[in-house]
Amino acid sequence: MPNTVVVGxxxxxxxxxxxxxxxTERADVVVRFQGGNNAGHTVVVGETEFIMHLxxxxxxxxxxxxxxxxxxxxxxxxxxxxxDMLRGKGIEVEPSNLGVSDQAHLIFPYHKALDKLKExxxxxxxIGTTGRGIGPCYADKASRVGIRVADLLxxxxxxxxLRINIEEKNTLFTTLYQAPTFSFEEVHEAYVGYRERISPFxxxxxxxxxxxxxxxxxxxxxGAQGTWLxxxxxxxxxxxxxxATAGGACVGSGIGPSQIDRVIGVVKAYTTRVGEGxxxxxxxxxxxxxxxxxxxxxxxxxxxxxxxxxxDAVLVKHAILVNGITEVAVTKLDVLDNSPRVKICTGYRLNxxxxxxPPSLIERWAQVEPVYEExxxxxxxxxxxxxxxxxxxGARRYLKRxxxxxxxxxSIVSVGSKREQAFHV
Numbered sequence: 001m002p003n004t005v006v007v008g009x010x011x012x013x014x015x016x017x018x019x020x021x022x023x024t025e026r027a028d029v030v031v032r033f034q035g036g037n038n039a040g041h042t043v044v045v046g047e048t049e050f051i052m053h054l055x056x057x058x059x060x061x062x063x064x065x066x067x068x069x070x071x072x073x074x075x076x077x078x079x080x081x082x083x084d085m086l087r088g089k090g091i092e093v094e095p096s097n098l099g100v101s102d103q104a105h106l107i108f109p110y111h112k113a114l115d116k117l118k119e120x121x122x123x124x125x126x127i128g129t130t131g132r133g134i135g136p137c138y139a140d141k142a143s144r145v146g147i148r149v150a151d152l153l154x155x156x157x158x159x160x161x162l163r164i165n166i167e168e169k170n171t172l173f174t175t176l177y178q179a180p181t182f183s184f185e186e187v188h189e190a191y192v193g194y195r196e197r198i199s200p201f202x203x204x205x206x207x208x209x210x211x212x213x214x215x216x217x218x219x220x221x222x223g224a225q226g227t228w229l230x231x232x233x234x235x236x237x238x239x240x241x242x243x244a245t246a247g248g249a250c251v252g253s254g255i256g257p258s259q260i261d262r263v264i265g266v267v268k269a270y271t272t273r274v275g276e277g278x279x280x281x282x283x284x285x286x287x288x289x290x291x292x293x294x295x296x297x298x299x300x301x302x303x304x305x306x307x308x309x310x311x312d313a314v315l316v317k318h319a320i321l322v323n324g325i326t327e328v329a330v331t332k333l334d335v336l337d338n339s340p341r342v343k344i345c346t347g348y349r350l351n352x353x354x355x356x357x358p359p360s361l362i363e364r365w366a367q368v369e370p371v372y373e374e375x376x377x378x379x380x381x382x383x384x385x386x387x388x389x390x391x392x393x394g395a396r397r398y399l400k401r402x403x404x405x406x407x408x409x410x411s412i413v414s415v416g417s418k419r420e421q422a423f424h425v
């Protein structure tokens with residue numbers, strides 16, 4: 001299989017975990033390249049559900065090397081909980097099949113506290129973060145005061161950097177937020193315990209990955225969140241703190257762009273988003289509840305109900321542009337099985353003018369009027385369908401219309417949560 005990047009082409013939660021699980025069969029190495037435990041990939045194998053927040057979902061396949069790249073921010077307590085969870089369900093997780101980049105930054109308790117305090121202080125204008133400390137950790141990384149996995153392995157360096165960070169954060173907590181402070185000794189002791197368990201998994205990812213490519217092995221790059229949550233290309237400021245677009249695969253793993261052969265964009269047959277921010281095609285309340293219930297649209301990380309709406313081709317077309325997407329995987333087609341009519345947003349109108357692309361100003365999004373085309377539904381169960389030709393005519397027409405609008409081939413269709421409920425087109 002060619003080296004492949006899988007990214008979300010909407011606001012995350014598109015079902016990337018399942019698509020990656022399908023593609024892992026043909027890959028040798030699977031890399032998570034950005035984000036943290038603010039994202040969750042769900043894969044159902046038989047009757048067992050696996051939700052991974054940090055470890056690539058390729059870990060469910062034996063004989064594959066999974067890597068947590070340098071672009072990921074790692075909460076070591078969550079990483080270890082995930083390892084224990086997988087082992088408890090009979091999945092092998094050893095240094096032979098899991099590596100953690102020594103250049104990845106670490107999340108600390110003060111990051112999580114700061115995340116929640118900042119949200120509370122902002123009030124009505126909040127971003128809607130998960131409170132997992134992701135943004136503050138990336139902020140420390142950009143400010144060049146972050147602590148990386150490599151630092152954790154050297155106790156003298158780790159103690160020095162941790163003391164500086166805790167002193168600085170404690171000053172912030174007392175002066176700005178009037179909040180409790182953190183004990184250096186308590187945090188240090190906890191992270192020394194994490195070091196003992198994590199150190200066998202630590203690798204220098206760029207060398208490992210480029211060596212694998214030189215040996216002719218195929219790499220699958222696993223993105224988290226989605227294009228419209230990208231720190232640069234998303235609905236800023238209602239975005240995540242990393243580059244969730246395909247370019248982030250290179251930066252977040254240590255390989256060059258010339259090594260990427262294809263980019264798969266994953267979309268739902270409709271649209272969802274979690275948290276605050278604009279959503280032009282959002283359903284009215286009754287339909288929202290119906291689709292949310294049928295699609296089990298609740299966050300894998302937080303359990304928060306997802307907002308749901310019609311498929312937005314304007315969003316996805318721009319995602320195809322900024323990612324260089326070469327093919328699309330459509331998930332949750334079955335959730336629309338009982339819809340007598342389905343809509344597709346084909347354009348945005350702002351102040352009477354049709355826009356060529358989504359606005360950059362967040363203030364303009366609230367003024368956007370979606371332009372829809374309406375299609376008959378198929379009112380037929382698709383969950384047992386195993387190939388494109390066996391889909392009901394209405395479902396085939398819907399997918400073909402999406403291809404026409406997006407100008408990219410649909411290569412995978414998913415019609416249920418289980419591993420076998422998906423097929424290549």
